[in-house]
Amino acid sequence: MSHLRADLRQRAEEVLALYPRPRSAMLPLLHLVQEQDGYVSTEGIAEVAALTGTTPAEVRGTASFYDMFHLAPVGRYVVGVCTNIACLLAGGVEMLEHAGAATGCAVGATSDDRLFTLEETECLADCDRAPCVQVNHRYVRTTTPEAFTELVNDLRAGARGAEIPPHGTLARVRRVAPAPVEPERLASERAAANRAREQRSATESA
Amino acid sequence: MATLDAPLIVSSRREHADAHTLARYLATGGYDALRKALTMFPEQVAAEVDTASLLGRGGAGFPAGRKWSMLRKAPISYLVVNGDESEPATFKDHYLIECDPHQLVEGVVIAAYALQVTQVFIFVRGEFALGLERVQQAVNDAYEYGAIGREILGSAFSVDVVVHPGAGAYICGEETALIEALEGKRGFPRIKPPFFPAVNGLYGEPTVVNNVETMSNLPWIVLHGGAAFAALGAGRSTGTRLFALAGRVRNPGVYEVEMVKNTFRDLIFDPRLGGGTIDDRPVTAFIPGGVSAPWFGPELLDVPLGQDEVAEKGSMLGSGSIVVMDDTTCPVRAAWRITRFFARETCGQCTPCREGSGWLERVLFRIESGEGRDDDLDLLLDLSDNISPGLAWPPQQTTICVLGPSIPSSIHSAIDMFRDDFVAHVATRGCPHE
Numbered sequence: 001m002s003h004l005r006a007d008l009r010q011r012a013e014e015v016l017a018l019y020p021r022p023r024s025a026m027l028p029l030l031h032l033v034q035e036q037d038g039y040v041s042t043e044g045i046a047e048v049a050a051l052t053g054t055t056p057a058e059v060r061g062t063a064s065f066y067d068m069f070h071l072a073p074v075g076r077y078v079v080g081v082c083t084n085i086a087c088l089l090a091g092g093v094e095m096l097e098h099a100g101a102a103t104g105c106a107v108g109a110t111s112d113d114r115l116f117t118l119e120e121t122e123c124l125a126d127c128d129r130a131p132c133v134q135v136n137h138r139y140v141r142t143t144t145p146e147a148f149t150e151l152v153n154d155l156r157a158g159a160r161g162a163e164i165p166p167h168g169t170l171a172r173v174r175r176v177a178p179a180p181v182e183p184e185r186l187a188s189e190r191a192a193a194n195r196a197r198e199q200r201s202a203t204e205s206a
Numbered sequence: 207m208a209t210l211d212a213p214l215i216v217s218s219r220r221e222h223a224d225a226h227t228l229a230r231y232l233a234t235g236g237y238d239a240l241r242k243a244l245t246m247f248p249e250q251v252a253a254e255v256d257t258a259s260l261l262g263r264g265g266a267g268f269p270a271g272r273k274w275s276m277l278r279k280a281p282i283s284y285l286v287v288n289g290d291e292s293e294p295a296t297f298k299d300h301y302l303i304e305c306d307p308h309q310l311v312e313g314v315v316i317a318a319y320a321l322q323v324t325q326v327f328i329f330v331r332g333e334f335a336l337g338l339e340r341v342q343q344a345v346n347d348a349y350e351y352g353a354i355g356r357e358i359l360g361s362a363f364s365v366d367v368v369v370h371p372g373a374g375a376y377i378c379g380e381e382t383a384l385i386e387a388l389e390g391k392r393g394f395p396r397i398k399p400p401f402f403p404a405v406n407g408l409y410g411e412p413t414v415v416n417n418v419e420t421m422s423n424l425p426w427i428v429l430h431g432g433a434a435f436a437a438l439g440a441g442r443s444t445g446t447r448l449f450a451l452a453g454r455v456r457n458p459g460v461y462e463v464e465m466v467k468n469t470f471r472d473l474i475f476d477p478r479l480g481g482g483t484i485d486d487r488p489v490t491a492f493i494p495g496g497v498s499a500p501w502f503g504p505e506l507l508d509v510p511l512g513q514d515e516v517a518e519k520g521s522m523l524g525s526g527s528i529v530v531m532d533d534t535t536c537p538v539r540a541a542w543r544i545t546r547f548f549a550r551e552t553c554g555q556c557t558p559c560r561e562g563s564g565w566l567e568r569v570l571f572r573i574e575s576g577e578g579r580d581d582d583l584d585l586l587l588d589l590s591d592n593i594s595p596g597l598a599w600p601p602q603q604t605t606i607c608v609l610g611p612s613i614p615s616s617i618h619s620a621i622d623m624f625r626d627d628f629v630a631h632v633a634t635r636g637c638p639h640e
Contacts, residue, residue: 018368021409024388026390026391027332027370027371027373027390028371030373052390054390062391065393066332066373068332068333068373069373083543084294084295084543084544085453085544086294086452086458089454122292122547123294123295123547124333125292125296125299125300126297127297127450127527128450130452130458136335137335138335138336169335169338170371172335173338173342174342175342175345175346175368177346177349177355178355189324189362193248193322194281
């Protein structure tokens with residue numbers, strides 16, 4: 001019995017087919033678990049381990065290395081406010097304080113209504129619109145406290161759902177392409193290309 | 207005034223809101239370069255890149271042509287594209303990934319053809335949710351168009367491109383850590399030697415890792431020739447480059463300018479570019495190439511934007527990100543925040559980096575918050591010296607990767623340039639800028 005619901009299980013199998021070795025699908029599969037459960041759940045870890053041919057300990061040990069994977073439940077909206085150098089010079093720390101008041105979260109904590117989790121992030125590579133704020137890894141570009149408050153009100157009212165989907169960075173990423181070419185066929189084509197190349201260089205040096 | 211007569215090589219579609227679509231890409235000459243490349247021998251394509259002397263745009267500035275030719279002896283198994291842009295204040299790959307993904311895909315397929323690689327992975331930073339969508343869409347479109355897949359565009363060459371998401375770890379920008387992440391592991395940089403993934407890369411096989419901007423230059427180079435690219439810029443720094451300008455400037459943004467022909471002053475002050483500082487306040491310092499780079503003072507504003515030109519003055523052009531500080535910026539706070547970044551992002555394998563970053567961060571924090579002690583400056587320099595002996599530039603290596611030895615750069619710069627500020631913090635038990 002799969003822990004992942006049918007559509008996600010289907011996507012997980014599509015992802016696995018893209019890699020020469022199943023363990024390479026670890027990060028995308030963990031994103032899929034997070035899309036369903038909102039965090040990297042124990043059941044999700046077991047399923048990723050089975051899919052990638054690893055143990056649950058290896059999956060958890062890998063997931064815990066990466067900032068985007070939450071090993072405990074978080075709010076529906078994870079708000080990330082950057083305070084790194086470019087944002088620091090543009091009021092990032094003040095924005096983080098404001099975000100704490102507006103969402104009712106301490107940094108690193110989840111609000112009582114479980115709607116928000118607030119994170120102080122490192123650089124999010126959007127420094128020309130500093131201070132940078134992401135919600136569920138979508139750039140919201142609220143560079144003033146007023147704009148941020150408006151955003152929080154919208155989210156509380158259930159608006160902007162289309163713009164900011166729930167967790168799962170890959171929620172709207174789907175490969176619509178044929179399966180990769182069979183490795184054996186690629187190997188034989190590459191061998192042919194290398195032979196042709198050797199012949200060319202032999203001709204040139206002759 | 208900046209010299210802006212060079213062609214836009216990687217940002218020519220920046221005025222188009224739909225630049226990420228296949229329709230716009232095709233309407234602006236898209237995939238013409240790939241068609242041309244496929245009529246050439248792979249070695250000829252590689253030779254054009256060599257002639258262009260395109261320096262890698264990721265940060266280390268290693269010549270892309272040389273990276274490729276080192277491998278020419280053995281067949282290469284994989285091409286991996288590094289789109290894990292995470293160096294603080296660097297946001298030029300973010301622009302290329304989100305706004306011109308087909309240019310990236312075309313460059314990637316050209317590189318795959320030149321290297322005769324049939325399997326490509328484009329590693330996109332996990333926090334780029336929209337970027338992942340755009341690149342995957344571009345790959346899907348390119349498949350349908352026939353530019354990826356079996357016997358592309360009627361040639362005998364087949365290639366597959368997989369978009370791989372990261373999950374939030376600065377260290378994965380280091381190419382061997384990136385490979386580990388692509389193998390589904392923790393992003394631990396690999397022990398060197400071998401120094402290059404060309405020898406031992408993905409699954410232990412020969413692998414080329416190139417940056418997003420490097421790849422995005424290839425369509426232009428193929429269409430116009432390596433010589434036309436090399437005619438731009440000067441010395442070792444050829445072509446144009448994307449600079450990410452941030453901090454205390456009026457118009458922060460990503461700007462493509464010709465290398466060497468322009469200076470930091472041009473970039474920061476030209477009204478068509480940075481437009482000067484906010485409220486015309488004086489520049490007190492600027493970071494010339496990402497937070498791993500030593501800072502420059504205002505007396506170096508006229509240094510040209512070139513790799514060797516910046517190196518000669520004791521820093522690096524690195525990832526092409528420039529952060530401007532003015533007289534409202536507290537240098538202690540700036541150095542502390544940069545150091546805290548390293549303390550958070552150290553992977554923890556090597557003691558100097560793991561322990562040193564945390565100690566430095568805590569000492570800087572207590573100075574900034576008014577708890578500094580008289581000998582803290584010496585302590586900072588001594589700790590830094592333990593991470594990278596001699597505090598030289600380029601730094602001495604004590605660790606598996608370059609993250610650790612990069613930590614002292616900003617601290618050393620800040621103490622060198624703003625010693626009085628540090629002393630004032632300790633003497634007045636607080637931050638004089640607040």
